[in-house]
Amino acid sequence: MSATYSIGIDLGTTHSALSWMALDAKEGRGPNQAVLPISQVTAPGTTEERQLLPSFLYLSADGEFPKDALALPWKGDARTVVGEFARTHGTKVPTRQVASAKSWLSHPGVDRRAKILPWQAPPDVTKVSPVEAGARVLEHLAH
Amino acid sequence: MSFFTRLKLALSVLFGGELPASAAPERALPAKVEAPPPPPPAPVLTAEQQHAAALFFLGLLQREGRLLDFLQEDITSFSDGDVGAASRVVHAGCKKVLAQYLALTPVVAETEGATISVPAGFDASRFRLTGNVTGQGPWKGSLKHHGWQASKVELPAVPTTVDVKVIAPAEVELP
Numbered sequence: 001m002s003a004t005y006s007i008g009i010d011l012g013t014t015h016s017a018l019s020w021m022a023l024d025a026k027e028g029r030g031p032n033q034a035v036l037p038i039s040q041v042t043a044p045g046t047t048e049e050r051q052l053l054p055s056f057l058y059l060s061a062d063g064e065f066p067k068d069a070l071a072l073p074w075k076g077d078a079r080t081v082v083g084e085f086a087r088t089h090g091t092k093v094p095t096r097q098v099a100s101a102k103s104w105l106s107h108p109g110v111d112r113r114a115k116i117l118p119w120q121a122p123p124d125v126t127k128v129s130p131v132e133a134g135a136r137v138l139e140h141l142a143h
Numbered sequence: 144m145s146f147f148t149r150l151k152l153a154l155s156v157l158f159g160g161e162l163p164a165s166a167a168p169e170r171a172l173p174a175k176v177e178a179p180p181p182p183p184p185a186p187v188l189t190a191e192q193q194h195a196a197a198l199f200f201l202g203l204l205q206r207e208g209r210l211l212d213f214l215q216e217d218i219t220s221f222s223d224g225d226v227g228a229a230s231r232v233v234h235a236g237c238k239k240v241l242a243q244y245l246a247l248t249p250v251v252a253e254t255e256g257a258t259i260s261v262p263a264g265f266d267a268s269r270f271r272l273t274g275n276v277t278g279q280g281p282w283k284g285s286l287k288h289h290g291w292q293a294s295k296v297e298l299p300a301v302p303t304t305v306d307v308k309v310i311a312p313a314e315v316e317l318p
Contacts, residue, residue, distance in 0.1 A: 043206070045302025068304040092316075 007036075009141060013102045015052040016137055038141065040083030044069035050084060055137050057098040058086035059118070059125055074143045082140040095120050101133030195307040200298065202310045203244070208236025211310060244298045250290030257286050 008019040018036040025032035037049035044065045058081050060070065070078045070085070090097025098117045105112050107130075115127040128136070191198065204210040213233045218226050241247060250269050253259050261270055263280035269292075274284065301307065 042299070043302075045305035046299050048299045066305050069302070071304065092314075 009138070011102065011134065011137060011141075012055055013100050014055055016055050016141060017052050018141055038083070039072065039143070040085070040140070041070055041072065041081050042084045044085070047072060048084075053083050053137065053140060054087035055082075055100075055102065056086040056090055057082050057101070057128070057133050057136050058090045058093075059096045059098070059121075059128070061096065061124070072143070080136070082136055094118070095122055096125055098128060098133045101130050101137070104130035105134060191308050195301045196298070198307045198310055199301045203240045204237050205311045207240045208233045208238075210237055244296070245293050246295035247291055248294050250292050251286065253286050253289065255286050255289060258283055259286050 003023060005020050006023050008021075010017045010019070016038075018038060019033060020036055021033040035051050037051060038053045039047055039049050040053055042048045042050070060079050060081065062079075068076065070081045072078065086097065087099075090099065095118055101117060104110055104117065110116065110130070112130045115129050115132075117128050117130060117133055118125065121127055201211065205212070210233055213229060221229075251259060261272065261280060261282045261284065265280065269290070272282070272284070273287070
């Protein structure tokens, strides 16, 4: 099976995006190319499409939100959330928010597979590694 | 088959339940079509469920523009300057919500005060006549307000996993 479309992924430090174009199009810009809207939780119970996916991961506490309020169409009851709500709510709970995970990937003094994020997390938070955090953003984009 | 033959056929099938022999189609239909089960009775909705979208939209205006905080505050004791400063926050936030989810355009493009004509048999949801309303039209009158219409509504689905009666949760900061 040969591919019809080419999809570009921008895994950014603060925001990520998806773009696509038809492979038979001669010109890679203009009407042949478009940004793919990304479904994401924008508030508890609300999922919306946005052009950008904030590259933030929020690790919620047990019972912090109503059941299924962070669920996505492809993912049921979720304790962790990626995107707009992870960004906005995480600013109020910085110890549970993983931000700028990409910048930790190439940090010379850090093992990128070590579970160190969020950096200042309390002991009851199951920390993630920079690689895992990046993977969670990519996993979200894949849906 | 002509249109009227088709129509007759459709009506006879609809009300008679059987196809007339003359119009039997080439492909045989199932001998008996089960009548669809009657639709389940409409669930009785509480006022909150019925108006969940309104409460949800109020929640958006509160979240982005603090609209409820502003409206529920007794502003009589504040100076015009304070009220004006607060209203800028409300204005910016609520405007952001409107721009994000709705496209709002005037019903008529003319500026207020302009003389415009309203045809006989006008669309009464788009125009409201005031003043000396008489005769059959067309009328000429002064535009007092250009009206508003939503030419696009793209609100997110009303949440089902949170209590819609709670327009904004109480926030508690832990030390």
